[in-house]
Amino acid sequence: MNSKGDPQQIFRTSLPVGGSLVVVFIPSKDRDGNAIDQERWIDEVLTTLGQVFRGATASPRGRGVWRDDERGGTLVREEPVIAFSYAASEDLTAGALTALYRTLSRMGREARQGEIGVVIDGNYYGITDYVAE
Amino acid sequence: MLDQAEIGRLLHASRIIPVDVANPHGPLGLEQLAGAVARIRGESQPQRVERTISLSVEAWTKLNDLAHAQALRADKPTSVSEVAAALLEQLVSDQP
Numbered sequence: 001m002n003s004k005g006d007p008q009q010i011f012r013t014s015l016p017v018g019g020s021l022v023v024v025f026i027p028s029k030d031r032d033g034n035a036i037d038q039e040r041w042i043d044e045v046l047t048t049l050g051q052v053f054r055g056a057t058a059s060p061r062g063r064g065v066w067r068d069d070e071r072g073g074t075l076v077r078e079e080p081v082i083a084f085s086y087a088a089s090e091d092l093t094a095g096a097l098t099a100l101y102r103t104l105s106r107m108g109r110e111a112r113q114g115e116i117g118v119v120i121d122g123n124y125y126g127i128t129d130y131v132a133e
Numbered sequence: 134m135l136d137q138a139e140i141g142r143l144l145h146a147s148r149i150i151p152v153d154v155a156n157p158h159g160p161l162g163l164e165q166l167a168g169a170v171a172r173i174r175g176e177s178q179p180q181r182v183e184r185t186i187s188l189s190v191e192a193w194t195k196l197n198d199l200a201h202a203q204a205l206r207a208d209k210p211t212s213v214s215e216v217a218a219a220l221l222e223q224l225v226s227d228q229p
Contacts (some may be wrong), residue, residue, distance in 0.1 A: 021157060025170060032212045059163055082163050089134055097135070097143035105145070112210045117170055118144060122154070123137055124173050125146035130210075 019089040023119040028079040030112035048103040052096035053087035
C-alpha cells in the first residue's frame with residue numbers, strides 16, 4: 001500500500017485547495033439585546049461567501065449563558081453563528097472583500113450592530129463603519 | 134496576495150487585532166476562535182452596569198423620537214437605550 005499520495009489526485013478533484021480561513025460572526029441580537037432575524041443573515045453571509053470564495057459553512061454554536069461579574073453578575077446570552085470559508089489565495093481579492101463588506105455593512109446597519117467581526121488568517125477585523133453603497 | 138492593512142481598508146475595519154489561536158480549524162478550533170473573539174469584543178467595551186428600568190410610554194416615545202432624529206443626523210443606527218443612557222449620564226455628571 002502506498003503510504004503517501006496526493007489527495008487532489010486520489011479524490012479526483014479539480015477544485016483549488018483553500019488557503020485562507022475567513023470567518024464571519026453572525027450575531028443573534030441587536031445592540032439593545034433584542035433578537036434579530038439571524039437565519040436571514042446566515043443565508044446572506046453564506047451566499048456572499050459562496051459566491052466570492054466558492055463555498056462556505058455555517059456552524060451553529062452550543063446555546064449558552066455566562067455570568068458577567070464585571071457587570072454586577074448580569075447573565076449575558078449570545079448565540080453567534082460562525083460562518084467560515086477556506087478561500088484560495090487567488091480568490092482573496094479586492095473585489096471579493098468589497099462584496100463581503102457590502103453584505104456585512106448591510107447586516108451591521110439593518111440588524112443594528114455595534115460592531116461586526118471578521119477573522120481572516122488570524123487577524124480580527126472589527127467593522128463599525130456601515131457605509132451604504 | 135493582499136496584506137493585513139489592505140484587507141482592513143477594504144473591509145472598512147476600525148481596528149485590527151491579532152487572534153492568538155494556534156489551530157482554528159475544525160469544530161473545537163472554531164469554538165476556541167469564537168472564545169478569543171468574544172474576549173476581544175468584551176475587552177474593548179468600557180466597564181458598564183446594565184440594569185432594566187421601567188419608563189412611562191410617553192417618556193419612551195420621546196426617547197424613541199430623539200434616537201430616530203440622532204440616527205438621521207449621524208447616518209448610523211442609534212438605539213433608544215443609548216439616548217437614555219447619554220441623558221442620564223449627562224444629568225448625574227452635573228450633580229455633586
